[in-house]
Amino acid sequence: MNLKMIVAASVVGLAGTSVHAQVAPAGLSDRYTACHARAGDNTVQxxxxxxxxxxxxxxxxxxxxxxxxxQLAKTPEKRLALRAEQRAWLKARDYECKVDQETINSSCLVMKTASRADELERMIRF
Structure with missing residues (x-):
């Protein structure tokens, strides 16, 4: 993910993606949830x-x-499938978090990225 894609303006709430409007992914940091709570309705914060x-x-x-x-090194077909799935997920995430041609909802990106990281972490065999 290129951090330049994250536009300074965060338009929280347009897509119902504020931390408080949905169940937060397990991997969000306590620092983020506290920061977001302190920010309140201040979109810049x-x-x-x-x-x-x-x-x-x-x-x-x-x-x-x-x-x-x-872990999928010995199964090239599964590696290819995961790569295609990841590419499709990235496109969908970016599309769903786009507010308009110039603005991306950065809170939406965080929530969706954390959810996908949770999902991939569950796929890891320990």
Whole structure:
């Protein structure tokens, strides 16, 4: 995920994706949920919270994805399927979090990325 895609303006609530409007993914940091609670309805502050958390969630997502891909090393068809699934998920996430041509709901990106990271982490065999 390219962090430049996250536009400074966070438009929380347009798509019903505020932290308080839905069940938060398990992997969200306590720092983010506290920051978001302090931000209240201030969209600038919400955007600052989301940008900080996005780096952490993107790292979680990438780590989990790489581990699942590593575990699928002996099954190329499953690796290809996961890669196609991940690409489709990225396109869908970016589309669903787009407010307009120039604005992306950064809180939406955080929530969806954290949910996908949770999902990939559940796929890892320990």
């Amino acid at each position: 919400q955007g600052i919270c989301a940008q900080s958390e996005m780096g952490s969630q993107d790292a979680r997502l990438n780590k989990a994805y790489q581990e699942v891909m590593r």
